[in-house]
Amino acid sequence: MVSLILIIATSLFFTGIIIRTKSIASGRKGPGIFQPMKDIVKLFKKGSVYSRTTSIIFQIAPSFYFASILMAILCVPLGNYLGVISFQGDFILFAYLLAFGKFFMIISALDTGSSFEGMGASRESLFSMLAEPAFFILMGSFALLTGQTSFHGIFSTLHYGSHISYMLGILATFVFVIIAMIENSRMPIDDPKTHLELTMIHEVMILDNSGFDLGLILHATNLKFAMYGAIISNFFIGDLSLMYTIPIFFVVQISFAIAVGIFESFMARFRMSHNPQFIFILTSVSLLIFFGVLLLLERFAK
Amino acid sequence: MDSPILIGFAAVVLLLGIIGLMFTPQRLKPYLALGVIIIISLLTSLPAISAILGKPITEVFHLSGVFSEVTIKIDALSAWFILIINLTVINGTLFGIGYLKPYQHLKTNLAIHWVFLTLFHSSMLWVCMFEHGLAFLVAWEIMSLSSLVLVIFEYQKKDTLKAGVNYMIQMHVSVALLTIGFIWLYAVTGSFNFASLTGFFSTNGSFWLLVLLLAGFAIKAGFIPFHSWLPHAHPAAPSHVSGIMSGVIVKLGIYGILRVLSNIQSDLIIIGEVILAVSVITAIYGIANAAVKYDYKRMLAYCTIENIGIIGIGIGLGLMGIGFENKPLIILGFSGALLHTLNHSLFKSLLFFSAGSIYQQTHTRNMDRLGGLIKKMPQTAIFFLIGALAIGGLPPFNGFISEFIIYSGLVKGLTIGNLSQLILFVLSIAGLAIVGGMSLFTFTKSFGVIFTGSPRQAQEHSPKEVSLIMRIPQFIIIAVMLSIAIFPSFYFTSLFKIVTALFPSAFIGTPIEIPMITTISIIGLISLLFIIILASVFTLRWLLSHKRPTSVNSTWGCGYTGSIPKAQYTGLSFTRSFADILSFLTIEKKNYNKISKTDIFPKKRTFSSYYFDLLEHYVISPLTRGINHSMNYFQFIQNGKIQAYVLYGILFILLIFLCTIFNWI
Numbered sequence: 001m002v003s004l005i006l007i008i009a010t011s012l013f014f015t016g017i018i019i020r021t022k023s024i025a026s027g028r029k030g031p032g033i034f035q036p037m038k039d040i041v042k043l044f045k046k047g048s049v050y051s052r053t054t055s056i057i058f059q060i061a062p063s064f065y066f067a068s069i070l071m072a073i074l075c076v077p078l079g080n081y082l083g084v085i086s087f088q089g090d091f092i093l094f095a096y097l098l099a100f101g102k103f104f105m106i107i108s109a110l111d112t113g114s115s116f117e118g119m120g121a122s123r124e125s126l127f128s129m130l131a132e133p134a135f136f137i138l139m140g141s142f143a144l145l146t147g148q149t150s151f152h153g154i155f156s157t158l159h160y161g162s163h164i165s166y167m168l169g170i171l172a173t174f175v176f177v178i179i180a181m182i183e184n185s186r187m188p189i190d191d192p193k194t195h196l197e198l199t200m201i202h203e204v205m206i207l208d209n210s211g212f213d214l215g216l217i218l219h220a221t222n223l224k225f226a227m228y229g230a231i232i233s234n235f236f237i238g239d240l241s242l243m244y245t246i247p248i249f250f251v252v253q254i255s256f257a258i259a260v261g262i263f264e265s266f267m268a269r270f271r272m273s274h275n276p277q278f279i280f281i282l283t284s285v286s287l288l289i290f291f292g293v294l295l296l297l298e299r300f301a302k
Numbered sequence: 303m304d305s306p307i308l309i310g311f312a313a314v315v316l317l318l319g320i321i322g323l324m325f326t327p328q329r330l331k332p333y334l335a336l337g338v339i340i341i342i343s344l345l346t347s348l349p350a351i352s353a354i355l356g357k358p359i360t361e362v363f364h365l366s367g368v369f370s371e372v373t374i375k376i377d378a379l380s381a382w383f384i385l386i387i388n389l390t391v392i393n394g395t396l397f398g399i400g401y402l403k404p405y406q407h408l409k410t411n412l413a414i415h416w417v418f419l420t421l422f423h424s425s426m427l428w429v430c431m432f433e434h435g436l437a438f439l440v441a442w443e444i445m446s447l448s449s450l451v452l453v454i455f456e457y458q459k460k461d462t463l464k465a466g467v468n469y470m471i472q473m474h475v476s477v478a479l480l481t482i483g484f485i486w487l488y489a490v491t492g493s494f495n496f497a498s499l500t501g502f503f504s505t506n507g508s509f510w511l512l513v514l515l516l517a518g519f520a521i522k523a524g525f526i527p528f529h530s531w532l533p534h535a536h537p538a539a540p541s542h543v544s545g546i547m548s549g550v551i552v553k554l555g556i557y558g559i560l561r562v563l564s565n566i567q568s569d570l571i572i573i574g575e576v577i578l579a580v581s582v583i584t585a586i587y588g589i590a591n592a593a594v595k596y597d598y599k600r601m602l603a604y605c606t607i608e609n610i611g612i613i614g615i616g617i618g619l620g621l622m623g624i625g626f627e628n629k630p631l632i633i634l635g636f637s638g639a640l641l642h643t644l645n646h647s648l649f650k651s652l653l654f655f656s657a658g659s660i661y662q663q664t665h666t667r668n669m670d671r672l673g674g675l676i677k678k679m680p681q682t683a684i685f686f687l688i689g690a691l692a693i694g695g696l697p698p699f700n701g702f703i704s705e706f707i708i709y710s711g712l713v714k715g716l717t718i719g720n721l722s723q724l725i726l727f728v729l730s731i732a733g734l735a736i737v738g739g740m741s742l743f744t745f746t747k748s749f750g751v752i753f754t755g756s757p758r759q760a761q762e763h764s765p766k767e768v769s770l771i772m773r774i775p776q777f778i779i780i781a782v783m784l785s786i787a788i789f790p791s792f793y794f795t796s797l798f799k800i801v802t803a804l805f806p807s808a809f810i811g812t813p814i815e816i817p818m819i820t821t822i823s824i825i826g827l828i829s830l831l832f833i834i835i836l837a838s839v840f841t842l843r844w845l846l847s848h849k850r851p852t853s854v855n856s857t858w859g860c861g862y863t864g865s866i867p868k869a870q871y872t873g874l875s876f877t878r879s880f881a882d883i884l885s886f887l888t889i890e891k892k893n894y895n896k897i898s899k900t901d902i903f904p905k906k907r908t909f910s911s912y913y914f915d916l917l918e919h920y921v922i923s924p925l926t927r928g929i930n931h932s933m934n935y936f937q938f939i940q941n942g943k944i945q946a947y948v949l950y951g952i953l954f955i956l957l958i959f960l961c962t963i964f965n966w967i
Contacts, residue, residue: 047851051858053756053865055676060840067839071832085828087821089710093697093828095735096705099742100696106742107687110750110871113674114857118750118871125746126880129739136735140728144716197860207858212847276883283732290728299721 003078003230006246010226010253011219012037017254021261036222040215048211053113061108062213066220068101073227077152079237079245088149091139095132098183101220102128109205116197120204123272127189127201130279131182137286138175141168141293155234168292169235175285176235177256180228182279184221186260189278191269199272229253305349306361309374309431312345316424323417328409332399335416339395339423343388346427350381354796358803360433373433373495378800379564380430382640383550383557387430389782390549390647391423393775397655398542400772401662408456415455422448422546429554435484435494439477446473449551453539465538472521472531479518480558486511499565512573515562523555525614526584529607530918533591536603537667541658544599548606548654549647556613556643560636563621564804571625575726578618582733585611587887587917589740594881594888594913596873597667598657598748602650605693605744608737609646612708613639615730619711620801624808626718630817632808634711637797642704644793645692645786649701652779653689656682659772660752663765669751670872676753678765683753685776690745692783695738698829700786706825707794709734710818743880751873758867788830791823874911881913888913 016033023030050058074084075094085093102124109121143149145168146157159165182189185202197204206217233252237245270278294300319338326334349359358377365372376384398419402412425448428441450473454466484494491498502511521528532552536544566573588607595601620635659682664672676683692699712734715727767773786793798816802809856863881888894909939950 044846045850047853048847049853049855051856052854053674053857055674055754056680057676057754063840063843064836067832067836070839071835085824085831087824088818089706089713089821092706092709093702093825096696096702096738097832099694099738100691103691103694103696103742103746106746107750107754110746111754112857113755113865113867113870114859115866115869115871116858116860118755118876121746121750122871122876122879125743126883129736129743129880130883132735132739133732137728137732140713140716140731143713144724144728147717149710149713211850211852212843216843276879294721294724299724 001084002081002242002245003076003083004073006078006249007073007076007223007226007230010229010250011222014225014229014253014257015222017257018261018264021258022265025262025265036218040219040222043215043218044212046211048213051112051114051208054111054208057104058108058111058208059213061104061111062209062216062220064104065101066216066223068097068104069220069223069227072097072101073223075151076227076230077155077234078230078249079234080156080239081242081245082152086150086152088153090150090152091135091154094151095135099128099132105205105217112208114208116200116204117207119198120201123201124185124205127182127275127279130276131179131282134175134279134282134286135179137283137290138172141286141290142172144290145293145296151231151234155237156239158235158238162296164292164296168289168296171285171289171292173232173235175282175289176228176232177259178282180225180232181260183228184224187264187267188270189275194269199269225257226253229256232256305352305359305376306374308345308349309361309376312342312424312427315341315345316420319420320417323413323420328406328412331413331416332395332402335420336392336395336399338420339391342420342424342427343392346384347388349376350384353381354378354385354799356799356803371434372437374431375433376431378803379557379560382644382797382800383430383553384427386553386644386647387423387426387550390546390651391419391426393651393655393778394542394546394549395419396775397545397658397772398540400769401540401542401658403769404662411455411457414451418448418451419543422452426550426554430557433495433497435487435496437494438496439481439484442480443477445551445554446470446477449543449547452543453535453547455540455543462538465534469531469535472528476518476521479514479521483511483514483518486514496561496565499562500567503565504567512562512566516559519555519558519562521555522552523559523614524552524584524607524610525580526587526607527917527921529584529588530915530922532606533600533603533915536606536654537597537599541599541654541661544602545651545654545658548603549651552606552610553643553647556610556617556639559617560804563617566621570621571723574618574621574623574625575723576618577614577621578726578730581611581614581618582730583611584608584614585737586733586740587611589737589744590884590887591913591915593740593744593747594877596669596751598660598669598752599654599667601669601744601748602653602657605653605741606646606650608741609642609650609693612705612734612737613642613646615639615734616642616704616708616711619708619715622715622719622723623711624805627808628714628718629809629814631711631714631718632805633798633801633817634707634714636801636804637794638704638707638711640797640800641707641786641793642701645700645704645783648779648783648786649689649692649699652685652776652783653693655772655776655779656686656689659685659768660765662768663763664761669748670874671759672752673755673758673867673870674753675757675765679767681767681773683749685773685780686753687749688780688783690749694741694745696742697825698787698832700783700790702829703786703790703793703822703825705734705738707818707822710821743877747873747876751871751876755870756865756867758870758872788826790826791819794819794822887916889916889919 013033015036020030020033072094075090077083106121106125109117142154146154148154148157190201192203194200209217233249236252237248315338323331323334353359353376361374363372425441425445429445432438432441450466450470453469454462456462487502488494491501524532536548585608588604588611592601592604616635616639620632623631623635692701695701695705712727712731890911890913892911
């Protein structure tokens with residue numbers, strides 16, 4: 001329950017920090033960190049324009065996408081404090097819930113009958129498919145390391161002892177950061193600020209959404225960022241008490257947001273054809289983690 | 303009433319039904335067939351339910367010759383499959399009544415169809431009942447042949463006939479392997495019964511007989527490289543038949559595999575590892591091919607191969623569990639496999655039925671010619687959508703439950719086993735994850751291209767929603783699917799009983815708790831919670847935004863306001879980049895004539911492209927061509943001269959005569 005409140009709180013300013021960092025890096029003052037949230041609230045109050053090609057799918061998809069992410073957030077624990085939903089194997093549910101939301105966003109993009117949005121849909125489904133094994137290998141490795149199969153069990157029994165375990169923590173953080181970037185369509189996979197439809201992925205899928213629905217989609221992205229930030233912070237929290245947990249949580253979230261901002265300021269997007277190769281790297285890093293776990297457990301000796 | 307009497311009564315009903323079907327007027331035939339199928343289903347479901355509840359039935363009939371002791375046995379495993387068969391066939395028949403309405407002019411075809419549909423249903427039930435190997439094979443053969451007749455419903459079409467011949471040949475390779483296997487068994491142990499496999503495997507090396515039987519059943523089930531009949535037979539058959547075939551007939555291959563495996567005593571771990579590895583590859587191969595197909599029925603056929611792979615993963619896992627003597631792993635593996643068998647028969651028949659509705663209204667199987675059907679056929683669109691979500695293993699539907707159980711088994715396997723097995727488990731988890739991702743890709747493509755957007759090609763007749771009798775079975779299926787998703791613990795407890803009954807020797811000793819039962823029931827609640835959250839977010843959106851002004855305009859086209867349906871993404875363009883990444887597996891073939899240098903004035907040209915099946919193209923087809931070629935040398939035997947044929951007869955009698963004199967046989 002603690003994690004749910006904290007994640008929702010973080011989601012209010014997460015993108016704000018990214019935008020602020022980018023502004024400062026490019027020598028501008030930039031908007032306040034709550035500006036993206038104010039924009040979303042404004043969108044919630046607006047009317048909508050619908051394409052005449054669209055059907056009911058286009059209407060329900062944003063709500064379903066938002067609901068699936070809310071549901072996924074319920075699975076995320078905070079250190080020793082359980083998420084709302086916690087059971088053996090909850091990380092499988094987590095991944096499939098996110099896939100559910102994605103399914104609806106993809107078919108809603110195709111629902112507009114636009115060639116641009118079809119293109120975005122094709123790319124989104126391809127890239128998220130490629131990122132899938134990395135997450136599962138990573139969680140499988142940690143399940144092997146800790147002997148636990150739930151998010152809470154894994155994170156609360158994760159202890160850093162040897163050099164290898166630190167390395168594993170760093171690699172896992174790296175994998176989750178990149179998965180968060182892919183899932184949220186940020187650099188280096190996708191550029192949210194591009195103005196050319198042909199080079200977009202996520203942005204082009206929501207070209208025709210407006211008003212309340214657009215607000216839902218944008219806030220879902222904020223929530224998703226905060227959710228991945230929470231998972232990453234769990235790698236550093238362990239079983240500390242709430243007094244230490246909450247500050248660590250916010251420190252990790254804010255540094256994650258600043259890192260994303262800096263990253264996006266100083267890096268160009270990859271060529272679209274190089275994206276699959278880049279995403280495959282994630283799977284190999286996850287395999288590296290798996291072998292690290294095997295080393296740690298001294299399974300090679302047997 | 304006594305259970306054996308019920309089964310005998312079902313056979314009588316079938317006989318009377320078939321005779322009745324020959325004499326009823328055409329208008330009433332479908333309803334009579336439906337009635338016969340429902341009565342037989344009731345008669346056989348009762349003993350099946352009592353078998354699952356713990357009262358298996360064994361009845362021995364004494365006949366003559368090799369059939370001197372024919373055992374009919376309904377244990378928990380048979381019962382599970384009998385219930386699946388009954389449910390799927392009843393739904394299929396209901397759908398078929400509506401689906402075949404436009405074919406009223408094909409009187410002979412229809413008359414044959416209904417007779418063989420009832421026979422097909424009963425033969426599948428018999429397959430699950432016969433313990434005696436030869437009787438089993440007879441039922442198996444009746445099943446294959448009657449399904450062949452159903453597949454070639456439109457035998458006037460050349461393509462259909464070709465697919466039928468392909469199916470027939472492959473099924474007979476399967477039967478040949480199984481027959482050899484059972485005769486071998488009889489020669490060694492003196493009994494045709496499945497149970498005598500235990501004796502065979504414990505005294506003789508199990509390897510070759512096991513390979514024979516498993517290969518025979520794997521052809522039916524569609525494991526690679528034996529899968530190549532599926533993508534031809536399913537599209538050719540009428541949709542309700544495809545639904546039944548994909549839903550249950552391939553599952554009987556799984557049934558056979560489980561029957562054989564339940565008798566193995568040794569080498570369980572290595573057999574489990576092989577099955578697990580083959581299954582993961584089958585799943586990936588199936589879904590990768592499904593993703594690039596634009597014939598939606600063929601796409602569904604490949605998707606069946608994928609799901610057979612997932613079922614196989616569960617079976618392999620369970621076998622390894624027996625080897626490790628780890629009871630939770632046995633339960634998770636086998637019950638995951640069996641639950642996925644049920645789940646797949648539900649959502650695959652749902653998908654084939656909705657695909658049939660599309661075909662009936664549009665007369666094309668090429669999804670790239672369709673589009674925007676959700677506005678014309680809203681209910682069919684919702685059926686297909688629910689099927690697509692469920693088959694992708696997405697919550698809150700039933701596919702998630704069985705995939706979750708299999709995932710849990712794989713994760714549980716990580717705590718046992720040596721290094722190589724650990725690596726196998728982790729790669730299987732990754733494989734299952736990528737299969738999930740590809741299935742998301744495949745079904746967003748299919749649903750998106752068929753149902754959303756605007757029509758890519760003008761239809762001759764405007765499609766409209768299909769008749770009620772075609773929709774009823776789909777509502778029934780969705781209801782059953784939701785019952786699995788919301789009350790999984792009920793099904794899981796039944797499966798626990800089935801698995802413990804199937805492998806009694808593995809569960810000797812202290813009775814165990816049902817593993818993960820609390821988790822499974824939590825997932826049921828979560829499914830419900832998810833449905834509530836989905837509904838409440840949508841309601842909230844409606845409450846907050848329905849009073850705001852909305853307007854309707856055209857889709858954003860960079861300023862161009864006209865509509866260009868042809869510029870929409872098609873199935874082919876959607877999969878383009880996917881196919882490029884997997885270009886070693888999904889190879890594209892383009893058919894066109896190059897423009898030559900002397901071609902000054904352009905003429906009308908055609909271009910077509912398709913993705914071919916790697917294994918079929920490079921392994922199966924060359925093999926069959928080779929066999930064909932070598933068979934040419936024996937053509938002189940069939941020379942059309944009656945004298946020669948009489949001579950063959952005499953030679954044969956002479957051979958038998960000599961054999962008896964010299965005591966060779």
